[in-house]
Amino acid sequence: MILPDTVKKLTARIKAAKGEISPDLILKNGLVADLFSGEIVRTDVAIFDGIIVGLGEYDGPHLVDASKYHVAPGFMDGHFHIESSMLSPRELARAVLPHGTTAIVADPHEIANVLGTRGLRYILEETEGLPLDFYLMAPSCVPATHLETSGACLETEDLEGFKQEKRVLGLAEMMNFPGVTFCDPGVLDKIAAFCDRIKDGHAPLLSGKALNAYISAGIRSDHECTGLAEAREKLHKGMQIMIREGTQAKNLSALLPLVNTMTLRQCSLVTDDLHPHDIMRHGHLDAVMSLAIAQGLDPLWAIAMVTINTARYFGFRDYGAVAPGYRADLVLLSSLNPVRVEAVFKDGRQVVDHGKLIAHIPASVLPADVTSMHVKPYGKSAFVIPASGRRVRVIDLIPDQILTGAAILEASVRDGQVIQDTKRDILKIAVIERHRGTGNISLGLVRGFQLKKGALATSVAHDSHNIICVGCSDADMYAAAREVEAMKGGLAIACGGEITARLALPIAGLMSDRPLAEIGRGWESIRHEAQQLGCQLREPFMHLSFLALPVIPELKMTDRGLVDVNKFDFVPLFVD
Numbered sequence: 001m002i003l004p005d006t007v008k009k010l011t012a013r014i015k016a017a018k019g020e021i022s023p024d025l026i027l028k029n030g031l032v033a034d035l036f037s038g039e040i041v042r043t044d045v046a047i048f049d050g051i052i053v054g055l056g057e058y059d060g061p062h063l064v065d066a067s068k069y070h071v072a073p074g075f076m077d078g079h080f081h082i083e084s085s086m087l088s089p090r091e092l093a094r095a096v097l098p099h100g101t102t103a104i105v106a107d108p109h110e111i112a113n114v115l116g117t118r119g120l121r122y123i124l125e126e127t128e129g130l131p132l133d134f135y136l137m138a139p140s141c142v143p144a145t146h147l148e149t150s151g152a153c154l155e156t157e158d159l160e161g162f163k164q165e166k167r168v169l170g171l172a173e174m175m176n177f178p179g180v181t182f183c184d185p186g187v188l189d190k191i192a193a194f195c196d197r198i199k200d201g202h203a204p205l206l207s208g209k210a211l212n213a214y215i216s217a218g219i220r221s222d223h224e225c226t227g228l229a230e231a232r233e234k235l236h237k238g239m240q241i242m243i244r245e246g247t248q249a250k251n252l253s254a255l256l257p258l259v260n261t262m263t264l265r266q267c268s269l270v271t272d273d274l275h276p277h278d279i280m281r282h283g284h285l286d287a288v289m290s291l292a293i294a295q296g297l298d299p300l301w302a303i304a305m306v307t308i309n310t311a312r313y314f315g316f317r318d319y320g321a322v323a324p325g326y327r328a329d330l331v332l333l334s335s336l337n338p339v340r341v342e343a344v345f346k347d348g349r350q351v352v353d354h355g356k357l358i359a360h361i362p363a364s365v366l367p368a369d370v371t372s373m374h375v376k377p378y379g380k381s382a383f384v385i386p387a388s389g390r391r392v393r394v395i396d397l398i399p400d401q402i403l404t405g406a407a408i409l410e411a412s413v414r415d416g417q418v419i420q421d422t423k424r425d426i427l428k429i430a431v432i433e434r435h436r437g438t439g440n441i442s443l444g445l446v447r448g449f450q451l452k453k454g455a456l457a458t459s460v461a462h463d464s465h466n467i468i469c470v471g472c473s474d475a476d477m478y479a480a481a482r483e484v485e486a487m488k489g490g491l492a493i494a495c496g497g498e499i500t501a502r503l504a505l506p507i508a509g510l511m512s513d514r515p516l517a518e519i520g521r522g523w524e525s526i527r528h529e530a531q532q533l534g535c536q537l538r539e540p541f542m543h544l545s546f547l548a549l550p551v552i553p554e555l556k557m558t559d560r561g562l563v564d565v566n567k568f569d570f571v572p573l574f575v576d
Contacts, residue, residue: 016048022060030066050347074102074329078310083110084273107172109139116152137172148558150464151435170197280520290338376439383474389574397448406555452534454495459509461548501529
């Protein structure tokens, strides 16, 4: 049934396009980024009822002089974890709108692993009605694997209940790629339930026939490529390559040679995980675009990779271009190299002026049911590793990557116990289950943190987000982990048995309802304190959080034990 109001709106829109009635707004004489022809065209942009109705010469009572600016579509991040920003969705919207971001496709599997469907409902409710479009992908792997204890388990029927939500687009990154290739019934049930929707991928280093099998299940994207050959193979086989440049995983420089005139439409720029200080200091997609352009990428190509390419992948036909019939989500850029955002329009209404947010966004509310901390009591002795051999498996950090290596080294032993060895940069690592009070505490060793004293602990530990800590002494590990528990989640540093820095994250132990400036400063303060203890890693807590992710090779640690990701199974700490 055709609604009279719809016909009435269409009639008015057509008349505005023809110039018979005045548009609501005209961006006058701007340099429009034409992503269809690859040209920059000086023209007016006429907007009516939130839609671009025309390019050409228009007049009306409401004009914005765009003659000094490039006019581009609003930016869309096609793969982003809200939780990684440590900001509530409303605070995140405040933070990224001034950087030109008008749409985000989020995978809320972090909060889902803690709170299940309650976490998904929180994200949907918190993002409703904002001047930034939040779209969600239904988390496919909660828990990510059988190798860890999460706070929830989302089965196919749980996910199907979200398909009716207009802002849920499809099935989020299928991290359990072994489950796909080995035809795990539970995994295939979820894929089948979303057979009519887009399905995102997550398949680091997968290749050959195993990759063929993974893609044949209907999975159409990958954001985990770290090398050019890997990305080329996945692109050749039809995947949308989401080139990632986030806080921890930085793949842009390695993958940028993939982009040429033929492959451009198959490539997007995304951030995946972006921490608050990066947003505060550098921005969002505008910073990624600037980096790509500085390395030789055509500015129009960079714009396409955060607008129309991403929109088309997700099936949007009215996003991502400055053209008649497209939504009036637009940015005015005072510079293309680097990208500088001057103004932002959302649905034809100005929300950013001279780089400052002018739209009203309601304050975040901290509901009582979004905290989660249920740790079975334990003592300092929980961090003791009895020596039952001489040779041990050690997790090897790889700077600026979430991949890890694996080493077999001689253990340092004293009084029948394995101890930390700061001279060799070998520290203890512990994962403490925090959702179900199981009492699970697994212990291992890691090399690469360079701490000389003290301990770091956090409840941000992908993907199940148990408490993870690393340290030079058992006493400091205990103090830091207990502080995280007391804060109902967050980050803590201990030295000499005292807490020297902390950052509370009470929303599921992942996010805060506080503003970006406060969280960003807190993050920088805690990073600085880690450096004072000898850690020279650029992002020590980011490295720590990914050491619990058993779907990224090679050696990881969960609350249930040490995981050889290549074998997708537990391995003992002691080799002999």
